[in-house]
Amino acid sequence: MTTRAFDPGQCPVGRTLERVGDVWSLMILRDAFHGLTRFDAFEKSLGVAPNILTKRLGALVESGFLERRPYQERPLRHEYVLTEMGRDFGPVLTALLAFGNRHLAKEGIASCLVDRQTGETAEPVLVDARSGKPIDGEAFAYGAGPVAGEAVLARLALIEGRRASAPLP
Structure with a gap:
């Protein structure tokens, strides 16, 4: 069986999942929102193996969700703090x-x-900041952005075609 690497292209959902689409990353971010910043606190809260925690923290720093800051010089120790992007999550x-x-x-x-x-x-609830309307049901649809490429346009055309052929309630 051959496996193919996932290419999110211009898909914002795919791009986000590439960075935080595993359980440990999401749980680390959850704990960071609750105020945890230190390796040992994440390890204790999550019960995760140190090697997995090290890898996930590094990936979250590399992706820009967390910032690694020294909090002790001898021995050198770091804490992990949410960045603006991390807080936006x-x-x-x-x-x-x-x-x-x-x-x-x-x-x-x-x-x-x-x-x-x-x-x-x-x-x-998720609410549209411009109109104040809750984003649920049929009031909103996904559309092409200003830089949408061929793959995005094709996917949206497929979705629109399915919507147009669906029977009306």
Whole structure:
């Protein structure tokens, strides 16, 4: 069996998954959002093997999600801090939390987002910043961006063709 390397082309989903599309990377980012910064804290929280943690932290630094900063000189030790790009990933993790609680928490909700002032449970939704409309259902569709190449245009044409041939409700 031959395997082919994934080429995300211009796909923003594919490009993102190339950088954070494994469980350990997502869990490291989750813990970084909760304030963990040190290797031993990530290791303890995740129960991950040190070699895997080292590799994933390095990849997240290389991809620009985390920054490696020294916090001790003798011996030299580093902490891992979210960059601006890493902080921009927060809503993605919140969306995963909301999805997991809504569809996969068969035993009940173990972790949720709460309002710091009121303590009320939040119900995250993705909203268009321009119109304020929730992004769900049929109100929005994927479209070509200003630099869309042939592959993107072909994929969107395929999607539009399927949408046009679908029976109306």
